[in-house]
Amino acid sequence: MAIDVIMPKVDMDQETGTVARWLKQNGEEVRQGETILEIETDKVAIEVESPASGILNGILVEEGETVPIATTIAYILEPGEALPDAAPAAEERKTDQKVPVRQTDWEVSVTPVARNMAQATGLDINTVSGSGRDGKVTKKDVEAALASPQPFGNGEGKVYATPAARRIAAEKGLVLKSITGSGPDGRVQSVDVLAYAAAAQEVARTTIVPVPEFVSAPSSGYEVFPLQGMRRTIAERLTASYQSIPHINFSASIDMTRFNEARAKLNARADQNGSTRISATALLAKIVARILTRHPWLNSSFKDAQGEQGAAIHLFNAVNLGIAVALEEGLIVPVVRDAANKSVAQIAAEFKDLATRAREGNLAPSEVREGTFTISNLGPFGVEEFTAIINPPQAAILAVGATKPKVVPDADGQVVVRPIMRITLAADHRVVDGAVAAHFIADLKATLEEPVLLL
Amino acid sequence: MREITYLEAVREAMTQEMERDETVFMIGEDIGPYGGAFGASFGMLEQFGPERILDTPITELGLTGAATGAALVGMRPIAEIMFMDFTTLASEQLVNQAAKLRFMFGGKATVPMVLRTPAGSGTGAAEHHSQSLENWFVHVPGLKVVMPSTPYDVKGLLVASIRDNNAVVFVEQKLLYKTKGPVPEELYEIPLGKADVKREGKDLTIVATSIMVPRSLEAAKQLSEEGIDVEVVDPRTLRPLDEETIVQSVIKTGRVLIVHEAVKTGGFGGELAGVIAESEAFGYLDAPIVRLAGKDIPIPYNRTLEYHAVPQVEDIVAKARDMVQMKV
Numbered sequence: 001m002a003i004d005v006i007m008p009k010v011d012m013d014q015e016t017g018t019v020a021r022w023l024k025q026n027g028e029e030v031r032q033g034e035t036i037l038e039i040e041t042d043k044v045a046i047e048v049e050s051p052a053s054g055i056l057n058g059i060l061v062e063e064g065e066t067v068p069i070a071t072t073i074a075y076i077l078e079p080g081e082a083l084p085d086a087a088p089a090a091e092e093r094k095t096d097q098k099v100p101v102r103q104t105d106w107e108v109s110v111t112p113v114a115r116n117m118a119q120a121t122g123l124d125i126n127t128v129s130g131s132g133r134d135g136k137v138t139k140k141d142v143e144a145a146l147a148s149p150q151p152f153g154n155g156e157g158k159v160y161a162t163p164a165a166r167r168i169a170a171e172k173g174l175v176l177k178s179i180t181g182s183g184p185d186g187r188v189q190s191v192d193v194l195a196y197a198a199a200a201q202e203v204a205r206t207t208i209v210p211v212p213e214f215v216s217a218p219s220s221g222y223e224v225f226p227l228q229g230m231r232r233t234i235a236e237r238l239t240a241s242y243q244s245i246p247h248i249n250f251s252a253s254i255d256m257t258r259f260n261e262a263r264a265k266l267n268a269r270a271d272q273n274g275s276t277r278i279s280a281t282a283l284l285a286k287i288v289a290r291i292l293t294r295h296p297w298l299n300s301s302f303k304d305a306q307g308e309q310g311a312a313i314h315l316f317n318a319v320n321l322g323i324a325v326a327l328e329e330g331l332i333v334p335v336v337r338d339a340a341n342k343s344v345a346q347i348a349a350e351f352k353d354l355a356t357r358a359r360e361g362n363l364a365p366s367e368v369r370e371g372t373f374t375i376s377n378l379g380p381f382g383v384e385e386f387t388a389i390i391n392p393p394q395a396a397i398l399a400v401g402a403t404k405p406k407v408v409p410d411a412d413g414q415v416v417v418r419p420i421m422r423i424t425l426a427a428d429h430r431v432v433d434g435a436v437a438a439h440f441i442a443d444l445k446a447t448l449e450e451p452v453l454l455l
Numbered sequence: 456m457r458e459i460t461y462l463e464a465v466r467e468a469m470t471q472e473m474e475r476d477e478t479v480f481m482i483g484e485d486i487g488p489y490g491g492a493f494g495a496s497f498g499m500l501e502q503f504g505p506e507r508i509l510d511t512p513i514t515e516l517g518l519t520g521a522a523t524g525a526a527l528v529g530m531r532p533i534a535e536i537m538f539m540d541f542t543t544l545a546s547e548q549l550v551n552q553a554a555k556l557r558f559m560f561g562g563k564a565t566v567p568m569v570l571r572t573p574a575g576s577g578t579g580a581a582e583h584h585s586q587s588l589e590n591w592f593v594h595v596p597g598l599k600v601v602m603p604s605t606p607y608d609v610k611g612l613l614v615a616s617i618r619d620n621n622a623v624v625f626v627e628q629k630l631l632y633k634t635k636g637p638v639p640e641e642l643y644e645i646p647l648g649k650a651d652v653k654r655e656g657k658d659l660t661i662v663a664t665s666i667m668v669p670r671s672l673e674a675a676k677q678l679s680e681e682g683i684d685v686e687v688v689d690p691r692t693l694r695p696l697d698e699e700t701i702v703q704s705v706i707k708t709g710r711v712l713i714v715h716e717a718v719k720t721g722g723f724g725g726e727l728a729g730v731i732a733e734s735e736a737f738g739y740l741d742a743p744i745v746r747l748a749g750k751d752i753p754i755p756y757n758r759t760l761e762y763h764a765v766p767q768v769e770d771i772v773a774k775a776r777d778m779v780q781m782k783v
């Protein structure tokens with residue numbers, strides 16, 4: 001039977017790969033494990049081994065072409081065996097070489113059988129490229145993904161690693177799941193963990209820019225406000241954050257029509273029940289928390305350490321959502337714990353209570369600790385768009401602007417007026433790559449624009 | 456230093472201890488005029504006379520019982536069982552009496568005896584004369600089990616065994632009898648329960664016993680030509696076991712291959728694997744613990760089959776290489 005050669009996934013966040021060079025040509029005999037081509041991702045160039053022994057044939061992807069991961073790029077045939085029917089000739093294929101690259105898992109469509117298969121086998125459907133119409137993921141795609149070498153054993157989502165690798169990863173605070181194993185059947189060896197740690201260390205080296213001295217003051221005099229208490233804390237934390245964390249910002253416009261509708265319905269119900277009304281912030285918090293569970297790198301913390309040992313990225317299991325509350329003397333960020341698993345009504349009630357007590361100065365220290373992500377909503381003040389500084393040791397903060405009626409083109413290109421909100425994500429670039437943040441923003445935008453997707 | 460054989464080291468240890476201590480004597484089958492099945496006591500009858508070199512009828516149970524009784528009343532007997540296979544016959548006295556008496560008398564009685572016996576295959580002596588049954592005795596509290604691999608270790612460990620106040624099963628290896636090595640002429644003791652790192656290395660630990668020590672050393676030499684740096688640890692005493700030396704070696708290398716001649720199932724390798732897995736070394740293991748041992752069959756008479764029934768140098772080389780190259 002023909003064995004597919006597929007575009008492998010060699011990077012954590014790799015979507016596509018480019019065939020750099022075929023080292024074997026159609027009709028050449030190859031052995032299993034022999035290098036048959038070189039591919040490039042946006043990070044690395046790497047050699048690809050033949051998945052089987054036989055005759056290489058039906059090369060589908062020419063040198064220089066980019067295709068999604070897990071795409072069949074050639075076949076290994078037995079001597080005398082014909083190419084499978086499904087294999088289009090390279091010429092034919094070239095005409096539609098623009099394979100749509102999926103941007104978010106909201107845009108991916110999956111056939112029911114493919115979804116069931118993926119669930120049954122513990123395969124992350126988001127890592128599978130669709131070959132069906134409009135990039136729909138089909139049974140065939142899931143089969144291809146399952147046939148491709150799995151980086152980590154098959155212990156139902158458990159990581160296949162040696163005890164030494166586990167110990168070293170634990171000591172360095174590394175997530176074993178992120179590390180590709182080089183041992184038999186992809187077992188993570190100690191050498192893999194050490195290499196990963198060394199690479200992470202390299203990425204983590206940041207340059208700290210000295211702060212210029214405050215040289216002179218205006219001659220008109222000034223009022224002295226001693227730097228103490230909350231002011232000092234804010235000053236120190238934000239200075240440290242801005243100096244040590246390489247911030248990157250991502251903005252998007254959100255059509256809030258459906259969000260507002262959803263909130264109106266929830267509030268109609270709340271009014272009926274006499275329960276807490278759902279503030280826009282509360283509904284936003286609920287949606288952000290849920291989306292964060294799908295984007296763990298945004299819900300994380302960069303742990304710097306003295307020397308070479310111990311630096312790591314901690315991906316948190318729960319979303320403890322900090323929501324900034326403006327006070328007369330500054331601001332404070334109470335934390336709604338495990339927000340992803342709370343109902344919007346719970347979040348609304350909890351946040352209302354926290355905000356009220358924050359303004360009264362009655363928050364317990366534990367209520368402002370252990371946040372994993374922060375939302376700062378300046379919309380109520382009329383601010384349309386702003387950037388925020390990350391609240392360390394978190395890795396990201398979402399700055400939310402006011403929702404304003406804006407003239408925008410609709411899906412048919414007609415000019416319409418829609419409630420538009422601008423959001424800007426600031427993320428720690430040591431942890432969050434551009435594409436990772438973009439996926440989060442796209443996912444968040446899709447859900448805010450169609451909150452029913454949360455179901 | 457002068458070199459003598461493993462067999463000569465056995466004889467020298469016994470002779471020097473008998474010269475030093477009147478309570479030491481030998482008892483066994485054909486140990487007198489014949490000098491023992493392998494010649495261990497050759498010439499000793501002439502030196503010490505028939506009262507201290509006691510030839511017995513063919514009765515392993517009887518001679519082991521006699522040794523146990525003599526030890527109880529203050530002698531230090533060395534019983535020789537011609538082949539380890541025949542320790543099955545001596546087991547009642549050894550396991551149920553010699554091993555228990557000290558405990559049953561609350562420490563007031565001791566059984567300072569040594570039961571020497573040659574184990575192992577490779578001589579074409581087939582099913583009844585080739586077994587390695589050491590682990591049966593390792594399983595018995597009250598017995599010590601010693602398994603030397605070099606002439607130097609033989610002398611020091613046998614002297615320590617004779618002087619020990621417990622029943623010691625001293626397991627020799629037939630093919631090793633003719634191997635030579637440096638041995639001091641004077642008396643010395645190697646403490647029981649002290650392992651020896653026979654070769655230092657960083658990539659893989661081989662824990663080997665008896666004849667598998669020289670085979671592992673030869674394998675290590677061949678592997679070093681491929682750039683694989685093997686450490687060879689010889690426990691020397693199986694009970695009490697020097698866990699610390701083994702564990703430290705595994706912590707250093709992260710990989711351990713256990714090699715012994717006895718059949719794999721129920722063999723000492725399982726015990727070693729358990730000790731390692733339970734220890735601090737667990738968190739340093741970068742490969743499964745692997746055992747290379749005798750096949751689960753009686754030793755065949757056919758020389759080719761016999762050869763392949765137990766680990767050979769090439770088997771050790773292949774397995775160690777696979778482990779270091781992360782194929783295991």
